[in-house]
Amino acid sequence: xxxxxxxxxxxxxxxxxxxxxxxxxxxxxxxxxxxxxxxxxxxxxxxxxxxxxxxxxxxxxxxxxxxxxxxxxxxxxxxxxxxxxxxxxxxxxxxxxxxxxxxxxxxxxxxxxxxxxxxxxxxxxxxxxxxxxxxxxxxxxxxxxxxxxxxxxxxxxxxxxxxxxxxxxxxxxxxxxxxxxxxxxxxxxxxxxxxxxx
Amino acid sequence: xxxxxxxxxxxxxxxxxxxxxxxxxxxxxxxxxxxxxxxxxxxxxxxxxxxxxxxxxxxxxxxxxxxxxxxxxxxxxxxxxxxxxxxxxxxxxxxxxxxxxxxxxxxxxxxxxxxxxxxxxxxxxxxxxxxxxxxxxxxxxxxxxxxxxxxxxxxxxxxxxxxxxxxxxxxxxxxxxxxxxxxxxxxxxxxxxxxxxx
Numbered sequence: 001x002x003x004x005x006x007x008x009x010x011x012x013x014x015x016x017x018x019x020x021x022x023x024x025x026x027x028x029x030x031x032x033x034x035x036x037x038x039x040x041x042x043x044x045x046x047x048x049x050x051x052x053x054x055x056x057x058x059x060x061x062x063x064x065x066x067x068x069x070x071x072x073x074x075x076x077x078x079x080x081x082x083x084x085x086x087x088x089x090x091x092x093x094x095x096x097x098x099x100x101x102x103x104x105x106x107x108x109x110x111x112x113x114x115x116x117x118x119x120x121x122x123x124x125x126x127x128x129x130x131x132x133x134x135x136x137x138x139x140x141x142x143x144x145x146x147x148x149x150x151x152x153x154x155x156x157x158x159x160x161x162x163x164x165x166x167x168x169x170x171x172x173x174x175x176x177x178x179x180x181x182x183x184x185x186x187x188x189x190x191x192x193x194x195x196x197x198x
Numbered sequence: 199x200x201x202x203x204x205x206x207x208x209x210x211x212x213x214x215x216x217x218x219x220x221x222x223x224x225x226x227x228x229x230x231x232x233x234x235x236x237x238x239x240x241x242x243x244x245x246x247x248x249x250x251x252x253x254x255x256x257x258x259x260x261x262x263x264x265x266x267x268x269x270x271x272x273x274x275x276x277x278x279x280x281x282x283x284x285x286x287x288x289x290x291x292x293x294x295x296x297x298x299x300x301x302x303x304x305x306x307x308x309x310x311x312x313x314x315x316x317x318x319x320x321x322x323x324x325x326x327x328x329x330x331x332x333x334x335x336x337x338x339x340x341x342x343x344x345x346x347x348x349x350x351x352x353x354x355x356x357x358x359x360x361x362x363x364x365x366x367x368x369x370x371x372x373x374x375x376x377x378x379x380x381x382x383x384x385x386x387x388x389x390x391x392x393x394x395x396x
């Protein structure tokens with residue numbers, strides 16, 4: 001299987017990439033690293049990426065950022081960060097990628113636990129993650145040629161101890177649990193699902 | 199109670215306004231109609247609106263639009279419509295309004311059933327509605343001075359027969375059910391809730 005991983009250099013991306021490239025051809029895409037560079041906030045950059053890669057069987061996105069900070073001082077510009085990067089960036093991979101993906105291919109996006117279990121400072125990411133979950137559910141009803149789409153929603157992962165303080169009471173998720181969530185989406189048959197890794 | 203209703207001239211806004219102005223001072227805000235004009239996609243316009251009105255006890259937003267159309271031809275620009283209008287527009291009312299609202303005041307935003315029960319063409323609005331639901335849940339944890347926030351999520355309403363065709367199998371919601379959802383948020387004590395009107 002020819003698999004594009006966008007964000008393969010991050011904490012989760014690292015482990016997912018290592019797992020999938022054992023048995024598959026993996027093309028790593030990063031903003032500054034990877035086999036191919038692309039900026040997911042720029043539709044033209046995504047278009048060039050897909051034209052360069054050609055057809056593919058699966059795309060896994062573990063990419064994009066959001067704003068994390070107190071509601072009291074949050075501005076519209078802060079809120080735009082998550083909308084333009086983690087949300088629209090990943091949505092763009094699907095809107096554009098649907099025209100390049102092979103029949104029976106799959107898209108796997110990444111949201112996160114904050115949509116349903118928010119913490120202090122998470123108003124932007126709570127919104128972004130929820131939007132990704134419902135986007136995938138709705139998009140699954142319309143993708144053609146048996147193409148599937150799912151979202152993995154990870155909790156705070158054990159490999160990110162620097163985040164534990166911001167997530168009091170959240171149990172760190174073991175990396176094999178997270179990696180298996182991506183395996184279920186890419187190698188399984190589920191469609192339109194939010195695969196919770198927490 | 200001094201209540202700001204943004205979008206009071208719409209199908210739902212009409213009925214909610216008529217109900218609340220029986221017992222309260224209602225200030226209607228619209229893009230082109232109402233007592234005061236404001237464009238919720240422009241933070242400066244919202245700031246002027248709040249400065250003009252002064253302190254208030256409740257804000258009800260039934261405003262903003264999204265893109266409705268097939269995923270197959272959807273573009274990043276299409277998707278931005280809902281992000282900038284219905285989502286960020288309503289979020290901005292809270293981010294800015296939190297600095298003007300009276301203690302024990304309330305914000306009531308409007309999402310919709312498509313976040314959990316999508317139809318053909320709803321990928322943008324499904325995402326936007328879900329984002330609003332989780333934004334309110336997260337924001338409720340941080341608003342100070344006992345200020346509350348809820349979201350009303352209406353189904354397709356009986357007063358919008360022109361939409362029935364796009365929502366096959368959806369039961370039209372009676373207007374009293376929808377109006378009561380807004381009453382629960384504004385006049386009740388619930389906080390951080392998605393109040394389903396379907």
